[in-house]
Each structure stands twice: as structure tokens, then as C-alpha cells.
Amino acid sequence: MNAEGNKIPLIEVKGLCKDFEDTQVLKSVDTVIYKGDTVAVIGPSGSGKSTFLRCLNCLEDPTAGSIWFDGEDLADMRVDINKHRENIGMVFQQFNLFNNKTVLQNIMLAPVHLQTKKAGGIFAKRAVKAEIKARNRETALSLLRRIGLEEKANAYPSTLSGGQKQRIAIVRALAMNPKVILFDEPTSALDPEMVGEVLDLIKQLADEGMTMVIVTHEMGFAREVADRVLFMDDGRITEDAPPAELFTNPKHPRTAEFLSKVL
Amino acid sequence: MQKNKSLRGFFRRHWMDLLVILAVIAAAIALAMSISQRFKFDLKWEIFCEHFFENNGYKKVLTGMQNTALIAVFGLLIGIVIGTLIAIVKVIPPYKKLVRYGQTVCNVYVAFFRGTPIVVQLLLGYYILLPLLGVSLPPVTSCMLIFGLNSGAYISEIMRGGIQSVDAGQLEAARAVGLPFSTSMLHVVVPQAVKNILPTMGNEFIALIKETAIVGYVGAVDITKAFQDQGDNSYEYMIPYLVMALLYIVIVAVIAALVKLMERSLSKNERRRK
Numbered sequence: 392m393n394a395e396g397n398k399i400p401l402i403e404v405k406g407l408c409k410d411f412e413d414t415q416v417l418k419s420v421d422t423v424i425y426k427g428d429t430v431a432v433i434g435p436s437g438s439g440k441s442t443f444l445r446c447l448n449c450l451e452d453p454t455a456g457s458i459w460f461d462g463e464d465l466a467d468m469r470v471d472i473n474k475h476r477e478n479i480g481m482v483f484q485q486f487n488l489f490n491n492k493t494v495l496q497n498i499m500l501a502p503v504h505l506q507t508k509k510a511g512g513i514f515a516k517r518a519v520k521a522e523i524k525a526r527n528r529e530t531a532l533s534l535l536r537r538i539g540l541e542e543k544a545n546a547y548p549s550t551l552s553g554g555q556k557q558r559i560a561i562v563r564a565l566a567m568n569p570k571v572i573l574f575d576e577p578t579s580a581l582d583p584e585m586v587g588e589v590l591d592l593i594k595q596l597a598d599e600g601m602t603m604v605i606v607t608h609e610m611g612f613a614r615e616v617a618d619r620v621l622f623m624d625d626g627r628i629t630e631d632a633p634p635a636e637l638f639t640n641p642k643h644p645r646t647a648e649f650l651s652k653v654l
Numbered sequence: 655m656q657k658n659k660s661l662r663g664f665f666r667r668h669w670m671d672l673l674v675i676l677a678v679i680a681a682a683i684a685l686a687m688s689i690s691q692r693f694k695f696d697l698k699w700e701i702f703c704e705h706f707f708e709n710n711g712y713k714k715v716l717t718g719m720q721n722t723a724l725i726a727v728f729g730l731l732i733g734i735v736i737g738t739l740i741a742i743v744k745v746i747p748p749y750k751k752l753v754r755y756g757q758t759v760c761n762v763y764v765a766f767f768r769g770t771p772i773v774v775q776l777l778l779g780y781y782i783l784l785p786l787l788g789v790s791l792p793p794v795t796s797c798m799l800i801f802g803l804n805s806g807a808y809i810s811e812i813m814r815g816g817i818q819s820v821d822a823g824q825l826e827a828a829r830a831v832g833l834p835f836s837t838s839m840l841h842v843v844v845p846q847a848v849k850n851i852l853p854t855m856g857n858e859f860i861a862l863i864k865e866t867a868i869v870g871y872v873g874a875v876d877i878t879k880a881f882q883d884q885g886d887n888s889y890e891y892m893i894p895y896l897v898m899a900l901l902y903i904v905i906v907a908v909i910a911a912l913v914k915l916m917e918r919s920l921s922k923n924e925r926r927r928k
Contacts, residue, residue, distance in 0.1 A: 450826055468749075477832035487827035491845045500841060501831035560827075567831055 398425040400459075401571055401602055402447060407456035407466075409442050416442045418626035419456065424571065424604060429597040431613035431634070432606045434623035435649055440606045443623065444573050447604065448472075448479040461570075477505060480564030480572035484579050486556040488548040494559055495544040498531040498566045499524070527566070534562045538592060554585030558592055565596075572596070574605040578612075590616075610653055614638050622646045693892065702884075702893035711884045718880030719901075725797045725876065726863045732802025733858075737809025740764065742839055744814055760810070767807035773868050776800050780872040793874035797866070805862055812854050816847035856913030860906050877901060 402424040409417040416439045424430055432440045445451045447458060449465050449472050458465040460475055489497050506523045507515055535541045538558045548556055557577055564572050577593065578586045590612050597603060597616050607613055613620055614634045622630040622637065622645075630643045638654070641647040665672070690696070705711045740760045748754045767775065779800040784791060791799070820843050828838035848855075870879035881898040885891035 448830060450830060473829075473832045473834050475832075476830060479830075481827075481830035483823060483827060483830075485821075485823050487821075487823035489824060489827065489842050491842065491849070501828075501833055504837060504841070505832060563831070 398428075400424070401426045403457075403459040404447070405457045405459070407443070407446060407458065408454045409439075409446055409451060410454045416626055417446065417453075420626075420628055422621065422628055422631065424602065426570075426602055427600045428618045429601075429603045429605065429616055430619045430621060431617035432604065432621045432623060433608070433610065433613055433649075434621075438623045439626045440623050441575055444575050444604060444606050447573055448476050448481055450481070477501075477567055478570045480567060480569035482557070482560050482564055482572060482574045482577050484576040486548075486553070486560045486580070488556055488560055488563070490548055493545050493547055494535070494540070494551075495528070495531055497548070497559065498534065498563045499527045501563075502527045502530070502566050531562075531566060534565060535559075538562055552585060553581045554588045557581060557585075557589045561589070561592055561596075571602040571604065574603060574607070576606050576608065578607070578609060608653075610638070610650075622649070624649070698890050698893050701888050701890045702897070705884050705888040706894075709887070711880075711887075714875065714880040714883060715877065715901075718875050718877040719905075721794050721869070721874055722863060722866050722876040724794060725801055725866045725869060725874070726859065728798040729801030729805050729862050729866075730855075730859050732799065733805030733809045733862075734855075736802065736806030737811075737813050738844060740806065740810035741813035741817055742836075742844075744810070745817055746835065764807045764810055767804050772801075772804055772865055773871060775804055776868065776872055779803075793869070793872050796872065797869045797874050801862060801866065805858060809855070809858060812851050812858065813844075813847060816851035816854075817843055819850050820846045852917050853913065856910065856917075859913075860909055863905065863909070864902065 400423045404420055404422050404424075407417055407420040408415070420439075420443055432443065434440050442451055446453050447465075449458075452468070453466040456466060461478065463470050463475070465472060465475055488494075489500065492500060503524055506527070507520055510516075510519050510523065532541060532544065535544055538561075540555060540559065543551060543555065543559075548559075551559070561572075561577075574593065578589050581589060586609070590609065593603070593605070593612075594616050605613070605617070617634050620630075620632060620634045620637045621628050622641075622643070624645050630637060630641060630646045632642070637646065638650065641650055706715075740763065743753070743756045743760050746753050746757075748757060776797065780793070780796050784796060817839075824842050824846065825838055828842045829835070833841070866876050867878040869876050870882065875883075877898060881894040885894045888894075
């Protein structure tokens with residue numbers, strides 16, 4: 392929760408548009424995600440929330456507009472997107488843990504692979520490779536310890552509950568030490584009983600100052616955790632305000648209508 | 655007592671069926687006896703045994719089995735490598751020109767190998783292409799190569815189906831942590847695809863074993879060729895051919911059982927009842 396004035400922009404979105412075939416899903420979205428902020432994105436289904444989030448790490452290539460991150464425009468096809476994705480974690484609605492890997496391998500795969508690549512790829516010395524593996528194993532285990540799932544390190548995802556899967560997915564994103572994590576409806580596919588454990592973890596990350604963009608239907612959660620709430624409707628951000636303001640005193644009639652339905 | 659009683663009940667209920675079965679068996683035995691007399695089965699069996707055991711026919715069959723196995727196994731391995739590569743090229747989103755050219759090449763390749771009989775490919779490869787390239791390979795090695803190229807075309811289609819059956823979220827999750835397309839494919843998507851298509855791959859291997867029966871065309875000795883030669887030497891074809899068919903059935907049955915075992919061990923990362 393930064394004080395006004397000393398906010399550092401992390402992602403700057405300018406005129407972002409996205410078309411699928413002939414339907415326009417995003418119609419010129421402008422916003423800035425500041426460092427350390429927790430931004431909740433709410434809105435009716437079909438309003439483009441998920442598409443907006445997926446454009447931020449170019450899982451969907453924007454049709455027009457620019458996304459400035461780390462001094463480069465991610466919407467530019469010449470930019471090495473993989474390099475930037477290392478710094479932008481993502482958590483999916485359907486968890487998407489790698490089914491063919493154990494929990495530990497899920498967490499270690501990307502950091503080990505990318506660090507080994509930087510150390511020379513297949514030409515890296517065996518000792519270096521072993522050192523990278525050992526170091527990431529330690530990190531992964533300590534992350535698992537943090538969420539209390541250390542004993543599941545060698546289990547396969549299919550043996551876990553939804554809540555466990557999602558917490559491991561979050562930890563998998565954390566293992567890359569990202570600058571920002573994007574959450575695409577992280578609790579929508581969970582049993583009501585398991586929503587709490589996932590939201591608690593996200594709350595902890597918010598308290599630690601992790602920058603997060605969360606697309607969510609959990610209004611109570613958005614209100615409690617977010618520093619800012621974006622209300623999206625029909626491919627545009629129609630309202631952008633702190634939660635206290637947006638939930639109690641919405642300026643836009645569409646926001647008021649939506650809130651009256653869901654609250 | 656109880657058992658006896660139930661047995662009696664069984665007879666009482668099914669005496670008609672048993673009668674029919676007995677009649678069929680009797681008829682079959684009578685037929686077999688008349689056929690075996692007419693074709694001098696005993697004599698032919700003696701000729702077969704003489705050529706098979708005393709004139710070293712079995713050694714040739716063993717060589718044949720070895721060659722059949724070599725051609726099928728290496729054919730499958732080469733096929734898997736080629737097929738996986740083609741399948742991956744075919745599922746790359748075609749943003750770049752190079753990818754589109756690659757996809758065209760792959761399409762032509764698959765169209766050729768699926769559009770011509772394997773015998774034609776074998777003849778073209780062994781008698782035309784290899785000499786033109788100035789390479790001289792022994793028949794068995796050439797067969798491995800050509801069967802590999804051929805099964806690559808079929809496996810590519812199987813593999814493509816397997817890759818597309820893996821949930822798109824798996825690739826997205828891998829890309830989202832910064833892994834490049836190739837790594838995501840090789841570490842996450844393809845292993846899951848392979849698991850999905852393993853039963854089909856087993857069938858492909860079995861089909862490959864049976865297809866190798868034509869390698870005699872280019873002078874390689876496989877199971878078929880070995881038994882054919884024995885028939886040629888002894889002027890008696892019936893028993894060798896029957897034994898040959900039986901041998902193929904046994905081999906195929908064993909491999910089908912192995913595939914089943916492998917499938918079970920591969921599904922260890924799935925929840926299942928013990």
C-alpha cells in the first residue's frame with residue numbers, strides 16, 4: 392500500500408485492443424499497474440477480464456496497443472517474450488499443474504531449466520548443473536514447507552485436492568521470483584471449502600508487498616485485499632478506484648448495477 | 655454334496671448344448687482325419703522336421719526372427735523420432751514463414767508415405783534411391799531406414815492426435831513461466847501425449863512386425879523369407895506356412911501383453927485403485 396506520489400509503474404497498458412475473429416473483446420484498455428499494488432479486476436462475464444489478464448503476459452497476442460514492462464513493449468512481436476514471462480507469474484483457474492511431473496518437479500522445472508540455460512545449456516559443467524538443481528530443490532522445499540505441503544513433494548497432481556493444487560500452482564509461480572503475479576479467477580474452480588486456504592495464501596503475498604493482478608468473483612476478498620479495483624464492462628475499464636470507494640460509492644451506473652446484483 | 659448336486663443340475667439343464675458340442679468336436683476330428691489322409695499330413699510333417707531340424711532350417715528361421723525384430727524395432731524408433739518432429743512442426747502456430755514452409759514439407763512427406771504401398775517404397779528406396787545417392791547398405795539396414803521413414807508418416811498423425819488431446823492449459827502454464835515452445839513441448843506436452851497414444855503405438859509396432867513380411871523383395875531374410883526358403887528347398891509348403899502363421903500369432907500375442915504391462919506402469923501418476 393504505497394503512499395500517493397512515490398508509486399513506481401510496473402506495467403503500463405496503453406490502448407490495448409484484442410479481437411477474436413470478428414468480435415472485439417478489448418476495446419482500448421488503458422491502465423497502470425504500480426509496484427507493490429494488489430489490483431482486483433471485477434466485472435460481468437464476457438466483459439474481457441480474463442482476456443485483459445492473458446494479454447498482460449501475451450498468452451493472447453494483443454491486436455493493437457502497447458504493454459510496457461521492464462522498458463520494453465510486450466505487444467511488439469520482436470520482443471523476447473519468454474525473458475519477460477520469467478518475471479510475470481501466472482496462476483490459472485484450472486490450476487494447470489503439469490500432470491506428468493511430481494509436485495517438486497512442477498516447481499523446479501522452469502527455474503532449473505532457465506538457470507541451466509543461462510549457465511550454458513547442455514554445455515554447462517555437471518557440477519554447475521547439480522548445484523542449480525540442489526539450490527532450486529531447497530527453494531522448492533522451503534516454499535512447500537511454507538504452505539504446509541512438504542510431504543506432498545513427490546506426489547503427482549492427480550492425487551491432490553483442488554485447494555492443494557492451486558496453492559502449489561501459486562508456489563510454482565513464486566519459485567521464479569516474479570515481479571508480478573497474474574491470477575485468472577484462482578478460486579472459481581474450487582470447492583467452497585477450499586477457497587479459504589487459497590485466498591489466505593494470496594493475502595499473505597499481498598501483505599509481503601508482491602505486485603498482483605487478480606481477476607476474481609470474490610467481491611469480499613477484492614474488497615479486503617485489493618489496493619485498487621478495476622471494474623470492466625464490454626471490453627473497457629469503466630471504473631478504477633480503491634475498493635472502499637468503488638464498493639460503497641460507485642460512480643458509474645453500470646458498476647452500481649453489477650454490484651447490486653452480486654453483493 | 656452341494657457341488658455334486660449342482661453338477662447334476664448343470665447336466666440336466668445343458669444336456670442339449672453338451673450334445674451339440676460333442677457332435678461338433680466329433681465332426682471336426684473326422685474332417686481333420688480325412689484332410690490329413692488326403693494331404694498325407696504325416697509324410698509332410700516328416701519332411702518338415704527333416705528340413706527344419708536336420709538341414710539347419712531352424713537356424714535360418716532364428717536369423718529371420720532376429721531380422722524381423724531388428725527391422726520392426728529400429729523402424730519404430732526411427733518412426734517415433736521422425737513422427738514426433740513432424741507432429742510438433744504441424745502444431746506450431748504458423749506465425750513465421752519458415753514454419754509454414756516446414757509444414758508444407760511435412761505434408762508432402764506424409765502424403766507420399768501414406769499414399770504409396772510400402773513395397774513400392776522399399777523397391778524405390780533400395781534399388782533406385784540408395785544407388786543414386788551412392789550409398790550401399792546391407793538389405794536389413796536399408797529396410798530399417800525405409801520402414802522408419804514409412805512409420806514416421808503414420809506415427810506423426812497418431813502423435814498429432816495425442817498432442818492435441820493434451821489439455822491446452824498444460825502448454826499455457828509452461829509458456830507462462832517463461833519456458834520456450836520447444837522445451838514446453840518436450841518436457842510437458844509430448845510426455846503426456848505419448849502416454850495417451852501408447853496403446854495405438856503398440857498397434858503400430860504390431861502392424862510394423864507384420865509389414866516386415868515383404869522385406870524378402872530386397873533380399874533380406876525375415877521370418878516369412880526363411881519359411882519360404884524352406885518350402886522351396888523341400889517342395890512342401892503347407893507345414894512351413896502353417897508354422898509361420900502360428901509363429902507370427904505367438905509373437906504378436908506376446909507383444910500385445912508387453913504393451914499392456916507398459917501402459918499400466920506409465921499410468922502410475924494417475925489415481926487408481928490398488
